[in-house]
Amino acid sequence: MSASVIIFIIHRLVNILQFVTGYFFMKCMDCTIKRRDGKFTFLLALVLYSTISTVVIFPNDMTNISFALLLFALVNFMLYKGNWLVKLSMILIFLPVAAAVNLLYTDIGGHIFIQFFTEKDLLANSVFYSIAFVILPIFWIVFYHFFSPSLKKIRNIFTDKAWTIVDVISLASFFALFSCIYLSPEQKSYFIWPCIVACLITNIGSIRLAAYLADGLHADLERKNLQLQKSYYEELEHNQNQIRKFRHDMNNHLSVIGNLMDEGNLMEAKEYFSNISSYVQTANKKFCQNSIVNAVINSKYQMMINASIDTFLNIDIDKMIFIDDVSLCTIFANTLDNAIEACQKINVPAKRKLELKCRYTENGYFSFELTNSKVNEVTQKKGRFLSGKEDQNAHGTGISSVKEIVDKYDGTLNISYDSKWFKVVILIG
Numbered sequence: 141m142s143a144s145v146i147i148f149i150i151h152r153l154v155n156i157l158q159f160v161t162g163y164f165f166m167k168c169m170d171c172t173i174k175r176r177d178g179k180f181t182f183l184l185a186l187v188l189y190s191t192i193s194t195v196v197i198f199p200n201d202m203t204n205i206s207f208a209l210l211l212f213a214l215v216n217f218m219l220y221k222g223n224w225l226v227k228l229s230m231i232l233i234f235l236p237v238a239a240a241v242n243l244l245y246t247d248i249g250g251h252i253f254i255q256f257f258t259e260k261d262l263l264a265n266s267v268f269y270s271i272a273f274v275i276l277p278i279f280w281i282v283f284y285h286f287f288s289p290s291l292k293k294i295r296n297i298f299t300d301k302a303w304t305i306v307d308v309i310s311l312a313s314f315f316a317l318f319s320c321i322y323l324s325p326e327q328k329s330y331f332i333w334p335c336i337v338a339c340l341i342t343n344i345g346s347i348r349l350a351a352y353l354a355d356g357l358h359a360d361l362e363r364k365n366l367q368l369q370k371s372y373y374e375e376l377e378h379n380q381n382q383i384r385k386f387r388h389d390m391n392n393h394l395s396v397i398g399n400l401m402d403e404g405n406l407m408e409a410k411e412y413f414s415n416i417s418s419y420v421q422t423a424n425k426k427f428c429q430n431s432i433v434n435a436v437i438n439s440k441y442q443m444m445i446n447a448s449i450d451t452f453l454n455i456d457i458d459k460m461i462f463i464d465d466v467s468l469c470t471i472f473a474n475t476l477d478n479a480i481e482a483c484q485k486i487n488v489p490a491k492r493k494l495e496l497k498c499r500y501t502e503n504g505y506f507s508f509e510l511t512n513s514k515v516n517e518v519t520q521k522k523g524r525f526l527s528g529k530e531d532q533n534a535h536g537t538g539i540s541s542v543k544e545i546v547d548k549y550d551g552t553l554n555i556s557y558d559s560k561w562f563k564v565v566i567l568i569g
Contacts, residue, residue, distance in 0.1 A: 162190025
């Protein structure tokens with residue numbers, strides 16, 4: 141077999157290794173951001189990521205790394221859905237990793253090659269080139285194996301604040317990498333190797349840090365979940381005690397109604413019966429199949445009854461599958477608290493009105509619309525809605541929490557109001 145045929149085969153093997161590298165690089169991206177649907181999108185992302193993850197990075201050459209940066213930004217923002225901050229984070233985290241690995245294997249390999257061969261040795265050049273290229277797919281396969289659990293963990297838990305923390309850490313290695321490449325000394329590029337390795341370790345460490353932050357956020361969510369469960373069981377126990385007490389007094393209630401009817405006081409008997417019916421209806425109503433959310437709504441519903449708020453609730457989220465219970469409860473609890481607080485400021489009880497419509501459709505869309513009457517002025521400061529709470533630190537925290545959840549699920553939050561009404565609309569899907 142001639143040398144030219146061997147060189148041809150080697151170069152085709154290298155092309156295959158490039159696509160293997162690109163595939164696992166893309167799998168790492170897919171762990172954290174959602175790629176748009178379609179086979180064409182998949183193939184285009186595969187080709188472009190294969191180029192980005194295998195681009196040759198030389199010291200003193202800003203062209204290739206700048207090209208990789210622009211191409212990376214184009215792929216992330218055009219072919220992937222979701223929050224722009226998450227897409228930016230992927231660039232800041234993964235570009236230094238890919239560029240550092242590519243520069244190290246290229247530069248170290250080049251120094252080793254010139255010790256034993258010359259550029260005229262085409263066969264040796266191709267063999268050495270292919271051996272060096274095996275490093276990239278191995279690196280990304282191992283990287284995906286060890287870090288995909290961490291990347292998947294942070295996907296649905298991280299808030300914008302958490303992503304910002306990771307971005308700040310990654311920015312240091314991002315700029316350090318560009319500085320090292322641009323300022324690399326002539327013929328002594330090995331001086332920048334420790335810095336490049338430090339950039340690589342820093343960004344790999346930032347992924348582990350993100351996983352630890354995600355664990356902390358998850359633990360916080362679990363604590364909130366336990367608190368909601370505690371509230372649910374306390375509410376359930378309270379209602380059961382009320383029912384036991386009601387059953388104990390049932391004979392007395394029936395005797396009273398019977399005596400009133402015997403005496404011909406039908407209106408009083410009807411009014412007494414209406415009071416008993418209202419008492420039974422307000423005890424542990426079932427608004428939806430989700431027990432935790434149902435407990436929260438029950439608690440808020442009792443507050444509405446006590447505040448004489450004319451309430452209409454239409455909740456159909458029995459098939460909710462992709463929004464966790466804690467997030468749902470945060471949406472319901474915070475928005476209803478604000479609505480009840482606004483209604484309570486209305487001096488005329490007859491004008492206190494609240495309407496909540498919420499549903500989850502078969503095609504995977506969650507819609508939430510809450511409208512309440514109001515008389516208070518709505519005040520905003522730096523994008524936060526200010527309430528009438530005495531605690532200044534509590535201003536706008538409810539809406540901010542809801543916005544974080546909506547952003548986490550790539551939804552939309554729309555708030556509108558006039559002199560009499562305040563409306564919150566949430567769409568996620």
